Amino acid sequence: MAHYQGLIHRYHDRLPVTVSTPIISLNEGNTPLIELVNLPKQLGYDGRILAKFEGLNPTGSFKDRGMTMAVTKAVEAGSRAIICASTGNTSASAAAYAARAGMTCFVLIPEGKIALGKLAQAMMHGSVVIQIEGNFDDGMRLVQEIASEMPVALVNSVNPYRLQGQKTIAFEVIDALGDAPDYHVLPVGNAGNISAHWMGYSESVCQQTKACGLCNGQCPYHGAASATHRPVMLGYQAAGSAPFMRGGPVANPDTIATAIRIGNPMSWNLAWAAVKESGGWFDECTDAEILAAQKLLAQSEGIFCEPSSATSLAGLIKDLARGKIKPGGTIVATLTGHGLKDPDTAIAQSEAPYKVSADRTAIGALIQRYL
Numbered sequence: 037m038a039h040y041q042g043l044i045h046r047y048h049d050r051l052p053v054t055v056s057t058p059i060i061s062l063n064e065g066n067t068p069l070i071e072l073v074n075l076p077k078q079l080g081y082d083g084r085i086l087a088k089f090e091g092l093n094p095t096g097s098f099k100d101r102g103m104t105m106a107v108t109k110a111v112e113a114g115s116r117a118i119i120c121a122s123t124g125n126t127s128a129s130a131a132a133y134a135a136r137a138g139m140t141c142f143v144l145i146p147e148g149k150i151a152l153g154k155l156a157q158a159m160m161h162g163s164v165v166i167q168i169e170g171n172f173d174d175g176m177r178l179v180q181e182i183a184s185e186m187p188v189a190l191v192n193s194v195n196p197y198r199l200q201g202q203k204t205i206a207f208e209v210i211d212a213l214g215d216a217p218d219y220h221v222l223p224v225g226n227a228g229n230i231s232a233h234w235m236g237y238s239e240s241v242c243q244q245t246k247a248c249g250l251c252n253g254q255c256p257y258h259g260a261a262s263a264t265h266r267p268v269m270l271g272y273q274a275a276g277s278a279p280f281m282r283g284g285p286v287a288n289p290d291t292i293a294t295a296i297r298i299g300n301p302m303s304w305n306l307a308w309a310a311v312k313e314s315g316g317w318f319d320e321c322t323d324a325e326i327l328a329a330q331k332l333l334a335q336s337e338g339i340f341c342e343p344s345s346a347t348s349l350a351g352l353i354k355d356l357a358r359g360k361i362k363p364g365g366t367i368v369a370t371l372t373g374h375g376l377k378d379p380d381t382a383i384a385q386s387e388a389p390y391k392v393s394a395d396r397t398a399i400g401a402l403i404q405r406y407l
């Protein structure tokens with residue numbers, strides 16, 4: 037297998053690039069599709085559940101898929117600076133890709149409501165970090181105004197290149213499984229990702245291999261990912277930030293899963309289309325259910341995702357218990373970001389470490405209790 041060089045290189049025949057496009061990449065994508073070996077039995081499901089662990093992207097979330105495309109196209113268009121509003125992961129990713137491209141990056145984040153790791157990333161990669169006294173939705177409105185008036189390229193998912201990059205997750209799932217799964221479950225915030233998943237699956241049905249300008253059909257990846265069907269899409273929201281369940285924007289969204297603390301999703305129509313066309317549905321999970329699912333996944337499967345990402349599993353657990361999922365199928369859950377993004381929430385919901393003296397007998401006695 038050729039050296040993996042990122043998702044634009046991998047799926048160039050399905051992305052809006054040409055031979056002269058200057059690709060800005062951190063070798064994102066190609067994330068593992070991990071079979072859950074303990075949870076299906078624990079949850080009483082006789083089919084397969086697999087986790088697409090997007091936390092293993094270069095900046096620790098799925099945002100890198102969209103950002104490699106958005107920054108590549110911004111560079112191609114001659115932009116010198118990019119801007120985004122973010123609940124955290126978009127800013128971390130934008131900051132990293134801007135650094136790679138030698139661009140200036142401005143990020144607007146909600147003061148006090150961003151996970152520690154994400155803030156560290158935006159700062160460390162040298163972006164101009166602007167904390168606003170407002171939430172993500174306020175930031176989104178502001179960056180749209182600013183980008184329309186000043187020479188900065190907007191890289192939120194209203195930028196169509198973001199969804200183009202993010203759709204490649206569906207190609208990878210199909211490549212790994214040999215076909216689309218029966219169900220695909222994921223968290224929904226600004227709703228770009230569920231829309232991109234659906235775009236990727238839709239483009240994979242009956243896809244013909246065709247020659248392209250970059251490789252003339254000769255590269256080992258060309259024409260990959262072809263599916264016989266599309267999955268049922270299930271989108272889960274945090275109960276305090278669930279505009280799709282309320283039928284319209286939520287004024288003061290709140291949830292411990294700060295990544296999806298979004299009240300006015302930009303991809304409203306696309307997300308509804310994905311759910312309706314696929315025969316799927318939206319649902320909501322409480323913060324307690326989200327945290328319980330995060331811990332269950334960490335302790336039953338060894339996979340540490342951030343709270344927002346665990347909403348995939350939290351929703352799935354409820355739908356399995358209610359008998360809404362057909363037996364014997366294949367379910368893929370997107371785990372959108374790494375658990376290390378938000379160490380505060382992980383530590384706050386875990387047992388405190390023991391404090392003992394550096395003494396063989398004391399430690400031995402403690403260990404004995406667990407044997």
Ligand code: AN7
Nearest residue numbers: 122123125126225226227228229372373
């Ligand atoms: C871990 O970073 O919106 O429904 O500004 O970071 O496509 O918005 C993050 C979203 C799920 C929701 N999981 O995806 C941002 C931002 C994680 C996330 C979502 C986000 P969308």
